[in-house]
Amino acid sequence: MEKEIKQCNCKKEKDSFLKNLFQEYLPEKDNLIQMLNEIQEHFGYVPMHVQKELSEYLGIPMAEIYGVVTFYSRFSLEPQGKYKISVCLGTACFVKGSQKIMDRLTDRLKIEPGQTTEDGLFTIEQTRCVGACGLAPVFTVNGEVYGKASVQKLDQVLDELINKEKQ
Numbered sequence: 001m002e003k004e005i006k007q008c009n010c011k012k013e014k015d016s017f018l019k020n021l022f023q024e025y026l027p028e029k030d031n032l033i034q035m036l037n038e039i040q041e042h043f044g045y046v047p048m049h050v051q052k053e054l055s056e057y058l059g060i061p062m063a064e065i066y067g068v069v070t071f072y073s074r075f076s077l078e079p080q081g082k083y084k085i086s087v088c089l090g091t092a093c094f095v096k097g098s099q100k101i102m103d104r105l106t107d108r109l110k111i112e113p114g115q116t117t118e119d120g121l122f123t124i125e126q127t128r129c130v131g132a133c134g135l136a137p138v139f140t141v142n143g144e145v146y147g148k149a150s151v152q153k154l155d156q157v158l159d160e161l162i163n164k165e166k167q
């Protein structure tokens with residue numbers, strides 16, 4: 001019987017993405033952030049092997065690139081869930097009970113801040129002030145702000161997302 005051999009195209013896709021990226025941008029240090037933005041958007045995070053290729057292409061040490069990736073919250077080192085839920089634990093939100101919202105979220109999704117559910121749907125993050133203190137407590141889903149939030153509101157939003165994904 002003939003054995004079926006399946007091959008993953010991941011490497012090819014990765015290579016063609018980077019090839020295009022390197023064609024689009026000159027190897028100049030000033031292009032780092034913009035290239036990282038594109039990498040984050042394409043992969044959903046900034047993989048280490050891509051940081052290495054970027055380091056070689058731009059002539060910037062890996063440590064420096066890693067420093068930039070970990071400094072800006074819009075970049076991540078791990079694959080992110082389809083829905084990124086961030087609970088603000090800044091002072092204004094905290095005094096209005098945002099910790100309870102965070103506790104409910106980690107309890108329901110069974111993961112901690114910084115982690116992603118196994119099905120790849122949800123990532124939990126904690127933030128420090130998203131500039132909407134007047135609406136405290138606040139949580140966001142993929143950047144959309146839910147103000148004057150409560151555990152009930154979180155449950156409602158979470159249920160809607162879970163049901164949407166079941167359809």
Ligand code: FES
Nearest residue numbers: 088090093130132
């Ligand atoms: S402290 Fe939460 S929005 Fe400012």
